[in-house]
Amino acid sequence: xxxxxxxQLNEIMDLVVKVDPRSxxxxxxxxxxxxxxxxxYLEFWDGREQYxxxxxxxxxxxxxxxxxxxxxxxxxxxxFVGNAADILPTLELRYDLLLLIDVIEHFTREDGLxxxxxxxxxxxxxxxxxxxxxxxxxxxFGNVHETHRFQWKAEHFTSYPKSVRIDNEHSLLFFIxxxxxxVRVSGRKRWAKNWPVLRDWYWRLRKLLGR
Numbered sequence: 001x002x003x004x005x006x007x008q009l010n011e012i013m014d015l016v017v018k019v020d021p022r023s024x025x026x027x028x029x030x031x032x033x034x035x036x037x038x039x040x041y042l043e044f045w046d047g048r049e050q051y052x053x054x055x056x057x058x059x060x061x062x063x064x065x066x067x068x069x070x071x072x073x074x075x076x077x078x079x080f081v082g083n084a085a086d087i088l089p090t091l092e093l094r095y096d097l098l099l100l101i102d103v104i105e106h107f108t109r110e111d112g113l114x115x116x117x118x119x120x121x122x123x124x125x126x127x128x129x130x131x132x133x134x135x136x137x138x139x140x141f142g143n144v145h146e147t148h149r150f151q152w153k154a155e156h157f158t159s160y161p162k163s164v165r166i167d168n169e170h171s172l173l174f175f176i177x178x179x180x181x182x183v184r185v186s187g188r189k190r191w192a193k194n195w196p197v198l199r200d201w202y203w204r205l206r207k208l209l210g211r
Contacts, residue, residue: 007170008129012101013037015127015166019179021096022056025123026076027084028103029060030067035075038099059095061087066142085115088122098123102171105130109150125177128157132172 016024016038024042026035035058042056060079062068072079080087084103098119104112119126130152139146154172157163162180166173175183 008101008168008173009037011166011168011173012099012127012129013041015175015183016097016099017041018183019097019125021125023093023095024056024058024097024099025088025091025095026058026060026099026101027088027119028101028106029062029072029076029079032060032069032072032075034099034101035060035072039075057093057095059093085111085118088118091122094121095123096125098126100126100128102129102131104128104152106147106149109152109156112150112152113156120176123177125175125179127173127175129168129171129173132170 012034020042024038026038029035038058039054039056042058043054046055054077057077058075060072060076061084062072062079062081063083065081068079068081080091100116100119104116107115116126116128119128133151152172154165157172157174157176158165160176162177164175164180164184166175
């Protein structure tokens with residue numbers, strides 16, 4: 001689908017705002033929701049009064065050109081059309097943040113792991129989200145690339161040395177990259193504020209379980 005469920009919006013955008021990237025690459029833009037949100041909360045909340053005078057670079061990649069509308073032309077600096085696995089190695093810019101939201105389940109396990117390595121080379125940080133239960137999905141809106149190919153599990157992402165799992169009921173959500181320690185410390189501070197007694201036990205248990 002050129003969209004994703006709304007129950008991860010808070011967590012994902014909280015990460016985007018914390019990292020405060022100067023450049024973003026949205027892989028699999030679909031309807032353009034995360035491009036819109038990134039543009040809004042990275043641009044309009046910095047005190048400026050110039051509308052459309054963008055100071056951040058927000059690019060996208062979309063394999064299915066029929067998804068693109070005038071909305072994308074307004075929000076994104078550029079949308080590259082084609083297979084992301086082929087496009088990313090050709091890009092000159094190394095982005096501060098790469099968004100891989102409900103995309104990886106459209107790869108086989110082997111192709112997905114290879115593609116993740118390409119993403120890590122092309123960006124300092126990657127936010128990856130995939131459904132806990134992806135269900136069966138084939139061609140949608142005439143787009144064969146919408147087919148679900150592999151059910152990813154937490155262990156596929158926890159092996160990376162700088163990986164932080166973000167709690168979400170519906171998605172496996174990970175922040176992986178150079179700013180992972182900043183995100184991890186921020187999460188601990190939030191627990192310290194809301195659950196001071198349980199905080200340490202919670203993090204010890206997660207470390208023990210490798211989650």
